[in-house]
Amino acid sequence: MSSHLQTAITPLHAPTMSFTNLALISQCDGFPYADSDPSAYLARVNTYYQLRVAGHDYPLGYMLPSVAEVFRGTPAWELDDDERVLTLTAGDDADSRSAAVETSLLALRATGHFQVLNKWRGELYAVYGRDKELLFRVERSASPLFGVVTYGVHLSAYTRDAETGAIKIWTPRRAKTKQTYGGMLDNAVAGGIAAGESPFESLVRECAEEASLDEALVRERATAVGTVTYWYVRDERAGGETGLLQPEVQYVYDLELPADVVPKPGDDEVEEFYLWSVEEVQEAMAKGEFKPNCAVVVLDFLVRHGILTEANERDFIEIVSRLHRRLEFPTL
Amino acid sequence: MSSHLQTAITPLHAPTMSFTNLALISQCDGFPYADSDPSAYLARVNTYYQLRVAGHDYPLGYMLPSVAEVFRGTPAWELDDDERVLTLTAGDDADSRSAAVETSLLALRATGHFQVLNKWRGELYAVYGRDKELLFRVERSASPLFGVVTYGVHLSAYTRDAETGAIKIWTPRRAKTKQTYGGMLDNAVAGGIAAGESPFESLVRECAEEASLDEALVRERATAVGTVTYWYVRDERAGGETGLLQPEVQYVYDLELPADVVPKPGDDEVEEFYLWSVEEVQEAMAKGEFKPNCAVVVLDFLVRHGILTEANERDFIEIVSRLHRRLEFPTL
Numbered sequence: 303m304s305s306h307l308q309t310a311i312t313p314l315h316a317p318t319m320s321f322t323n324l325a326l327i328s329q330c331d332g333f334p335y336a337d338s339d340p341s342a343y344l345a346r347v348n349t350y351y352q353l354r355v356a357g358h359d360y361p362l363g364y365m366l367p368s369v370a371e372v373f374r375g376t377p378a379w380e381l382d383d384d385e386r387v388l389t390l391t392a393g394d395d396a397d398s399r400s401a402a403v404e405t406s407l408l409a410l411r412a413t414g415h416f417q418v419l420n421k422w423r424g425e426l427y428a429v430y431g432r433d434k435e436l437l438f439r440v441e442r443s444a445s446p447l448f449g450v451v452t453y454g455v456h457l458s459a460y461t462r463d464a465e466t467g468a469i470k471i472w473t474p475r476r477a478k479t480k481q482t483y484g485g486m487l488d489n490a491v492a493g494g495i496a497a498g499e500s501p502f503e504s505l506v507r508e509c510a511e512e513a514s515l516d517e518a519l520v521r522e523r524a525t526a527v528g529t530v531t532y533w534y535v536r537d538e539r540a541g542g543e544t545g546l547l548q549p550e551v552q553y554v555y556d557l558e559l560p561a562d563v564v565p566k567p568g569d570d571e572v573e574e575f576y577l578w579s580v581e582e583v584q585e586a587m588a589k590g591e592f593k594p595n596c597a598v599v600v601l602d603f604l605v606r607h608g609i610l611t612e613a614n615e616r617d618f619i620e621i622v623s624r625l626h627r628r629l630e631f632p633t634l
Numbered sequence: 635m636s637s638h639l640q641t642a643i644t645p646l647h648a649p650t651m652s653f654t655n656l657a658l659i660s661q662c663d664g665f666p667y668a669d670s671d672p673s674a675y676l677a678r679v680n681t682y683y684q685l686r687v688a689g690h691d692y693p694l695g696y697m698l699p700s701v702a703e704v705f706r707g708t709p710a711w712e713l714d715d716d717e718r719v720l721t722l723t724a725g726d727d728a729d730s731r732s733a734a735v736e737t738s739l740l741a742l743r744a745t746g747h748f749q750v751l752n753k754w755r756g757e758l759y760a761v762y763g764r765d766k767e768l769l770f771r772v773e774r775s776a777s778p779l780f781g782v783v784t785y786g787v788h789l790s791a792y793t794r795d796a797e798t799g800a801i802k803i804w805t806p807r808r809a810k811t812k813q814t815y816g817g818m819l820d821n822a823v824a825g826g827i828a829a830g831e832s833p834f835e836s837l838v839r840e841c842a843e844e845a846s847l848d849e850a851l852v853r854e855r856a857t858a859v860g861t862v863t864y865w866y867v868r869d870e871r872a873g874g875e876t877g878l879l880q881p882e883v884q885y886v887y888d889l890e891l892p893a894d895v896v897p898k899p900g901d902d903e904v905e906e907f908y909l910w911s912v913e914e915v916q917e918a919m920a921k922g923e924f925k926p927n928c929a930v931v932v933l934d935f936l937v938r939h940g941i942l943t944e945a946n947e948r949d950f951i952e953i954v955s956r957l958h959r960r961l962e963f964p965t966l
Contacts, residue, residue, distance in 0.1 A: 335962070336668060336675070337668050337669070337960075339962075340679075343668070347672075434948065501944055501945075525939075526940040526943040526944070526945075527937070527938050527939075527940060528938060528954050529955075531951065531955055553944060605859070605860045606859050606938055608857040608858040608859060611858040612833055612858070612966075613833075613834065619961075619965040620965065622860050622861045622863070623861075623863055623959060623960035623961070625958065626958035627955060627960070628669075628955035628956060628959070628960075629951075630669045630671075634944075
């Protein structure tokens, strides 16, 4: 649980907080739904700036006005306050646009404009257009400044009791030293997809790095089971500026492990793996111990396996829909 | 495939039409997404009438103006043209409201106002408020007039080859004599949920009626796997007035059948059951042979079982989201 949430809500003798499953989803999928709600619709149109690429007259993401403002008058960018659009004008293909974006971001990093750029990763994320063409690549830590869609893989690894069929879920705790969501619970394996990498190859790589899982086993047994999609509004736990918008697509995989296969931390990102019953996982979720988007992946797992149903979850219909938010930007 | 679609698109020597999976979803989930699209948003606000219940100031469905108009000046209803709202004013609990709705509908049926009422079923559907309270019940055939959310169950029954693990899907063809979608392909079992019935009990009943499946087998093996939700715009194939809006929630179940269990038509709704490979099912889907909402349930099945993936489906992300549309009305 984040310290700022605790501070805000529980004064002295903190009782155990309890999050409903719908509240867990709202933590991850926090951007309001416009649909037929005029106030939410107008707030959206009047508050944010759209990011566009010249010659492509549709939004690729929403940016905070305070962020868009920083690009005013800088080379390669054009800011239209009437239309509330920031347009990348430099470049005419993915490589030249990517170079222009990198130049701008390196300058902003040098001047210390944005806290998120202090966590420069040296990893590139891909931004796509309506024809699923690559428009440009952007440094991973900068993607929330632009509000563009990012892509990742999440794996649920589980075992099934030979007699009862009861499911147990492998649940890692993130290292306390990790900059983001330190000490929180995670999915067995998760990671971002770099530009040019396929989801499945990304998964295989992360399975080795994060959980020491054998490549052949993963290739044979990991099953693609869909996506979860949501629109995250960054809070303190993510580090850096808050309020940045982060629409995300997570390709979701299930991996039923034999009883004798035990995931082990393969790098310093994970502290320990627990093999927990569904009840133990649900208790930890209700206490807010999971990283928000990992709780969402667990909920999707519980729905698909008939554990979370309309019979035991009051908000079942709303939850299943919000696990799969339709993002209004082009996606791969 | 509907005759009107064929007529519209293929003149004389009809080549085999081919629908993409995204096109199949759009046939079922046809109501536009407002989100950030001003034209779609304004069309929605300026075109339809909202259905409301007195004391509950939020929409329960969208109605065509031509339908709302018919309620002008009738007892129990109030039509506000400025706000574009039709309000049920009679009754102060579910029973009294339901009685008022029935009285109005019986009068409209007697005067032959709406074609959809010619298929009066004598089955009641439930309409819920924001606190998930029952607001009123409405005759099934009338629900598309009001545009309210309806609920059903759909079951995918399949077998798995003992050696290869290959999935085959039990696929019934609807009787050609059926008033709606006659001769089209369906899911193994499907049906609407009557007011007061639980999804699972509805499923068990339909499994016996439509597929002669043993109750004990269904109770033991059928697994809840989530929902599909969509916003259907009725066309000629549904019968009656076109353009009526029908937001639907389908509770989805999987049932892996032993090789020796063969579904058999239990009533006159199904002509024949086929046991088809995934490829055969996909071919029939591409030819438009499936009832639209059944194609959607098949797509959800293929996604959850790792058959339809980002590696073989260009529109994968969009498809998974649209299988789970968030409906903007209260749901159970």
